Amino acid sequence: MTVDHRTTGTRLDRWSGGCWIAAGLLLVIGVAHPDVFETTFADAALNTPLWVPMHAAATVAAVLSLVGLAGLYAPRAERLGRLGAIGFALAVPGLVMTACVAYAEAFLLPVIARDTPEVFGWDGPVLTSWAIRLTTGLALLWLVGYVLTGLALWRSGVVPRAAAVTLTLSAAAVIVLAGPLLPVLGPLSTLALAAGYVWVGAAMWTGATADVGTEPRRRHLHLPPSSRHV
Secondary structure: OOHHHHHHHHHHHHHHHHHHHHHHHHHOOOOOOHOHHHOOOHHHHHHOOOOHHHHHHHHHHHHHHHHHHHHHHHHHHHHHHHHHHHHHHHHHHHHHHHHHHHHHHHHHHHHHHHOHHHHOOOOOOOOOOHHHHHHHEEEHHHHHHHHHHHHHHHHHHOOHHHHHHHHHHHHHHHHHHHHHHHOOOOHHHHHHHHHHHHHHHHHHHOOOOOOOOOOOOOOOOOOHHHHOOO
């Protein structure tokens, strides 16, 4: 039984690209995230109408990102090199932690905050917990990994370089601007990251990517017996 690697690669790219596009679209709702630094997490969760949909979308986006990133990286690991490997190694645990944090904020935080809002105060037991701070810090590895992955994509030319640059710069901007929830600039960086997602995903979906990197078949020149000797 023979396997058409071109068909397999195209199918994998389409599925992975679709995950990138869907995740990017889900990230757009994040622009409506309230500034929790001006209030508390409990107040934000209870008084923001889109709180649950926003963080539920972020949870799904993180899961789709894991699938899409694996489909992008695995067939091209050699071409993306050490930089891509480090980016992948950082992004995977970061995305897992991001999914955990987003799930907790979507479905656990509002329920607990309704009865005991004081535990989510800035000096409360939740936000001062070393476990919570460690988990939140590890979640940032997602964006750090994407900065490196974007650089590896740019250097290798696997996707259009403009898409790779958008992914790299927007991931860095989200760390600097959206992390502290800066007004205007924070939401704009989130939109830029969503655009980078969709651009990379569209390149994979449409086949606008460089070859997977498999060794081309060597063609052997078979000369007829009469031409072997001059």
